[in-house]
Amino acid sequence: MQELNYREMGLLDEEYEKIKEIMGREPNYLELSIWAVMWSEHCGYKNSRPLLKTFPTEGPRVIQGPGENAGIVDIGDGQALVFKIESHNHPSAIEPYQGAATGVGGIVRDIFTMGARPIASLNSLRFGNIEDARVRELFAGVVAGIGDYGNCLGIPTVGGEVYFNPSYQGNPLVNAMCVGLVNSDEIALAVASDVGSPLMLVGAKTGRDGIHGATFASEELSEKSQQKRPSVQVGDPFMEKLLIEACLQLIKEDLVAGMQDLGAAGLTSSISESASKKGRGVEIDVLKVPRREKGMTPYEIMISESQERMLIVPRAGKEKRIKEIFDTWGLDAVVIGQVTDDGMFRVFEGKKMVGEVPNAELTAGCPVYVRAGQEPSYYQECKRFDIDALPEIKIGEALQKLLGSPNIASKRWVYSQYDYQVMTNTSIIPGNGDAAVLRIKGTDKGVAMTTDCNSRFVYLDPYQGGMLAVCESARNLACVGARPLALTNCLNFGNPEKTHIYWQMQESIKGMAAAAKNLNTPVVSGNVSLYNETAAGAIYPTPVVGMVGLLPDIKHRVDMSFKDEGDIVVLLGRLRDELGGSEYLAVCHGVESGAVPVVDLDEEKKLIELSLELIGKDMLKSCHDISEGGLAVALAESAIKGNIGFKVNIEGQKGRADKTLFSEAPGRVAVSLERDKLPELTAMANNKEIEVHVIGQVEGSNICINKGNQHINMAVCDAAKIWGEAIECHMK
Amino acid sequence: MRFGVVVFPGSNCDADCYHVIKDVLQEEVDYIWHKESQLGAYDAIILPGGFSYGDYLRTGAIARFSPIMPAVIDFANRGGLVIGICNGFQILLEAGLLPGAMLRNQSLKFICDTAYLKVKRNDTPFTNQLAAGQLMKVPIAHGEGNYYCDEATLEELRRNNQILFTYSNAAGEDSPDFNPNGSIANIAGIINKEGNVLGMMPHPERCSEEVLGGTDGVNIFVSMVKSFQEVIQRCKN
Numbered sequence: 001m002q003e004l005n006y007r008e009m010g011l012l013d014e015e016y017e018k019i020k021e022i023m024g025r026e027p028n029y030l031e032l033s034i035w036a037v038m039w040s041e042h043c044g045y046k047n048s049r050p051l052l053k054t055f056p057t058e059g060p061r062v063i064q065g066p067g068e069n070a071g072i073v074d075i076g077d078g079q080a081l082v083f084k085i086e087s088h089n090h091p092s093a094i095e096p097y098q099g100a101a102t103g104v105g106g107i108v109r110d111i112f113t114m115g116a117r118p119i120a121s122l123n124s125l126r127f128g129n130i131e132d133a134r135v136r137e138l139f140a141g142v143v144a145g146i147g148d149y150g151n152c153l154g155i156p157t158v159g160g161e162v163y164f165n166p167s168y169q170g171n172p173l174v175n176a177m178c179v180g181l182v183n184s185d186e187i188a189l190a191v192a193s194d195v196g197s198p199l200m201l202v203g204a205k206t207g208r209d210g211i212h213g214a215t216f217a218s219e220e221l222s223e224k225s226q227q228k229r230p231s232v233q234v235g236d237p238f239m240e241k242l243l244i245e246a247c248l249q250l251i252k253e254d255l256v257a258g259m260q261d262l263g264a265a266g267l268t269s270s271i272s273e274s275a276s277k278k279g280r281g282v283e284i285d286v287l288k289v290p291r292r293e294k295g296m297t298p299y300e301i302m303i304s305e306s307q308e309r310m311l312i313v314p315r316a317g318k319e320k321r322i323k324e325i326f327d328t329w330g331l332d333a334v335v336i337g338q339v340t341d342d343g344m345f346r347v348f349e350g351k352k353m354v355g356e357v358p359n360a361e362l363t364a365g366c367p368v369y370v371r372a373g374q375e376p377s378y379y380q381e382c383k384r385f386d387i388d389a390l391p392e393i394k395i396g397e398a399l400q401k402l403l404g405s406p407n408i409a410s411k412r413w414v415y416s417q418y419d420y421q422v423m424t425n426t427s428i429i430p431g432n433g434d435a436a437v438l439r440i441k442g443t444d445k446g447v448a449m450t451t452d453c454n455s456r457f458v459y460l461d462p463y464q465g466g467m468l469a470v471c472e473s474a475r476n477l478a479c480v481g482a483r484p485l486a487l488t489n490c491l492n493f494g495n496p497e498k499t500h501i502y503w504q505m506q507e508s509i510k511g512m513a514a515a516a517k518n519l520n521t522p523v524v525s526g527n528v529s530l531y532n533e534t535a536a537g538a539i540y541p542t543p544v545v546g547m548v549g550l551l552p553d554i555k556h557r558v559d560m561s562f563k564d565e566g567d568i569v570v571l572l573g574r575l576r577d578e579l580g581g582s583e584y585l586a587v588c589h590g591v592e593s594g595a596v597p598v599v600d601l602d603e604e605k606k607l608i609e610l611s612l613e614l615i616g617k618d619m620l621k622s623c624h625d626i627s628e629g630g631l632a633v634a635l636a637e638s639a640i641k642g643n644i645g646f647k648v649n650i651e652g653q654k655g656r657a658d659k660t661l662f663s664e665a666p667g668r669v670a671v672s673l674e675r676d677k678l679p680e681l682t683a684m685a686n687n688k689e690i691e692v693h694v695i696g697q698v699e700g701s702n703i704c705i706n707k708g709n710q711h712i713n714m715a716v717c718d719a720a721k722i723w724g725e726a727i728e729c730h731m732k
Numbered sequence: 733m734r735f736g737v738v739v740f741p742g743s744n745c746d747a748d749c750y751h752v753i754k755d756v757l758q759e760e761v762d763y764i765w766h767k768e769s770q771l772g773a774y775d776a777i778i779l780p781g782g783f784s785y786g787d788y789l790r791t792g793a794i795a796r797f798s799p800i801m802p803a804v805i806d807f808a809n810r811g812g813l814v815i816g817i818c819n820g821f822q823i824l825l826e827a828g829l830l831p832g833a834m835l836r837n838q839s840l841k842f843i844c845d846t847a848y849l850k851v852k853r854n855d856t857p858f859t860n861q862l863a864a865g866q867l868m869k870v871p872i873a874h875g876e877g878n879y880y881c882d883e884a885t886l887e888e889l890r891r892n893n894q895i896l897f898t899y900s901n902a903a904g905e906d907s908p909d910f911n912p913n914g915s916i917a918n919i920a921g922i923i924n925k926e927g928n929v930l931g932m933m934p935h936p937e938r939c940s941e942e943v944l945g946g947t948d949g950v951n952i953f954v955s956m957v958k959s960f961q962e963v964i965q966r967c968k969n
Contacts, residue, residue, distance in 0.1 A: 152787075
């Protein structure tokens with residue numbers, strides 16, 4: 001293998017100087033690689049750390065905030081949810097099937113590493129234009145990879161999102177989220193360990209796959225990236241399944257002092273991180289690492305990202321029992337090193353020491369860059385975009401186009417490839433509600449989960465867009481009857497060394513933090529993926545929010561489908577007409593511009609409370625938030641899912657029909673209920689100062705919307721066909 | 733009644749079946765590790781869904797060599813009730829307890845959905861709580877559920893009324909138009925000639941509680957209990 005220099009490994013000149021200063025000499029090749037992977041953005045968060053510190057991270061339900069493998073929130077009865085979202089963008093751009101599969105594997109390990117049984121997966125996916133053959137290939141590969149891995153593990157994939165936008169053409173986003181359930185007294189933290197404790201490596205043998213994956217994830221994609229296919233790991237979900245069962249058994253029997261999965265930067269990062277927690281040192285012998293290839297150098301062994309491996313620090317005297325358990329599952333478990341007291345990270349090849357690095361500097365010493373963002377010129381230009389100058393088109397035609405837009409159309413083609421029911425907990429399945437709902441066996445409780453981000457909004461106005469992403473997540477949870485508890489985020493951006501990208505990060509994080517604080521949904525975990533750029537430019541800034549919520553009694557839950565003839569249809573929240581950044585503008589006018597709808601956090605909070613009260617009293621038959629495609633699409637989706645029509649008249653709003661019907665302004669939900677419950681609903685809404693607009697009723701088999709002199713009249717079955725088959729048609 | 737759920741490495745519906753027997757039916761149930769070579773005193777055996785040994789070879793092809801399998805085969809040959817669900821069905825085929833084989837779904841994709849099943853007969857230990865011709869809504873989730881057998885075998889299955897469930901639409905038409913995976917004759921589940929071994933691709937354990945959106949599946953397990961009780965009753969008389 002050709003040797004790389006420090007720049008090719010992603011280190012800056014000044015970073016290399018600093019390393020020499022710390023070591024008092026030139027690092028050898030192995031040491032240099034260790035520094036480079038640990039000081040990569042992917043492992044060290046050197047560009048994002050100062051910004052991440054601004055997130056609210058505490059709350060009465062937070063058991064574990066950022067800094068561990070995943071965040072943990074209390075859900076009562078001595079139980080907690082463990083969850084995190086993580087990116088696998090660059091590997092998926094090169095090798096979509098394995099990239100996505102190993103993304104799932106990685107996030108699942110983060111969850112069971114903490115002692116939790118993974119109970120659900122979600123994923124947030126972004127691709128370029130679906131008309132493009134390479135994009136379809138990436139899309140199909142990613143979905144198959146997620147499906148095959150998760151299905152084999154027997155963890156249901158219950159939700160997520162899929163968007164198509166040209167900004168992701170060469171750089172798709174694959175963000176995987178996993179949620180686990182743990183008894184609060186069985187939580188395992190990645191804390192090592194007493195001096196002399198052995199370090200055990202378990203699971204798959206180490207190969208040459210994934211070498212320098214962390215470095216690769218921290219640079220822009222280019223023509224040369226295809227040559228980095230060896231940087232992409234290969235997944236073995238069967239091995240992972242065995243690891244889950246074996247590791248959870250270790251925790252049940254209280255046999256481990258510390259457990260750490262091997263993710264980015266492989267052995268190097270997991271070993272140094274588990275030792276750094278207590279300021280310890282470590283020494284390991286690479287010859288003891290089970291390898292699947294001959295002639296691997298210490299360098300290759302130390303930074304291989306071979307999948308399905310775990311590092312275990314046993315409790316004193318428990319090695320024998322641990323080995324027995326791994327034997328039962330047919331897994332290798334070998335001692336490869338031990339914890340020391342001098343804070344040094346030493347690598348041996350047999351008796352010969354081949355590398356020695358001070359551990360504290362390697363982890364906590366990672367340089368941090370506070371950069372200066374600069375507002376780009378496009379920001380004000382887009383804000384000033386004059387929507388009124390666009391011609392008004394027939395709203396019936398517009399609705400048809402929107403229903404067939406891959407961003408709005410049914411994602412059935414995707415989720416039908418995922419086993420979303422294994423573990424027999426899924427109560428609201430994909431496509432039926434604004435969030436997935438799972439029951440917690442042995443209790444009355446349910447938990448809900450969702451991922452959201454409208455990156456077009458974030459691009460046009462990062463601050464508002466950041467707030468909108470958090471609000472949409474919380475609103476989606478409330479729409480099924482779940483109180484939002486906490487969030488995880490995956491911050492996908494371009495190259496932070498560019499001032500306008502840094503500005504996008506800064507502003508959107510500010511917006512997310514403000515919304516998270518206001519809605520009492522602290523940030524408990526997350527991941528950062530930067531350098532999402534190709535020669536054509538950066539992706540839209542995409543800070544994906546993954547949020548979990550709690551239903552105290554799962555009996556009180558609601559989905560999005562209209563149910564019965566004669567039920568009234570009500571808009572909770574204001575009639576609004578902001579069209580900036582809407583799917584309508586993009587699909588019907590070819591415009592991605594305009595002023596993004598303004599968020600009113602207090603109103604959003606009140607709407608969430610109102611929705612929860614209404615669902616808690618079983619007042620609603622359906623509840624669906626207004627997002628992509630606006631009010632018209634929300635109503636159409638409720639009709640399609642319920643296979644029943646409706647008739648709606650929008651009155652009391654002057655101006656263009658397209659604005660009222662397709663505005664994606666937040667703070668609104670469309671609900672249906674029995675007519676005689678209206679007085680009570682109105683009283684409750686008045687209490688919360690939320691507007692109530694009775695706009696029509698569920699009836700017949702057509703979608704009928706009247707607004708001024710514009711009308712929509714479309715058979716539900718026709719709408720269902722357009723909406724239901726759009727993606728499938730592209731993928732044939 | 734005492735059920736045993738066999739756990740192969742890679743089984744992932746074992747806990748789901750266990751839950752239905754224990755918490756919904758409130759009958760006795762144990763897990764049986766695949767390395768055991770003897771079965772205890774069980775009245776019925778469940779081979780659950782999942783990806784035994786990762787199913788990297790043909791589905792079920794390795795699991796059928798597990799140490800427990802001779803005991804399961806012996807149990808079946810002595811008339812014990814055996815139900816194989818999804819991967820369990822695939823293992824029953826590989827083990828020769830049921831005829832035929834599985835191909836990849838016609839779409840070449842994994843399919844997760846809810847299917848309508850038509851119950852072909854109700855004089856079996858698995859369907860005595862159902863009516864012949866009745867429709868059930870049962871979740872499916874598989875990549876290789878495209879059941880195949882040769883003409884002679886199909887003829888035999890038909891002659892012996894071994895086809896227990898077929899895929900259909902909501903109106904009960906079981907034509908190829910309503911077949912999610914391309915299986916021959918729309919087969920979703922078959923029994924052996926003796927009627928004590930059932931293999932089915934759909935997952936009845938996933939629709940045995942209202943909170944999951946349906947309870948059609950539980951009838952299969954209740955039928956097994958009922959049939960067991962009748963046998964006990966007959967022995968007593």
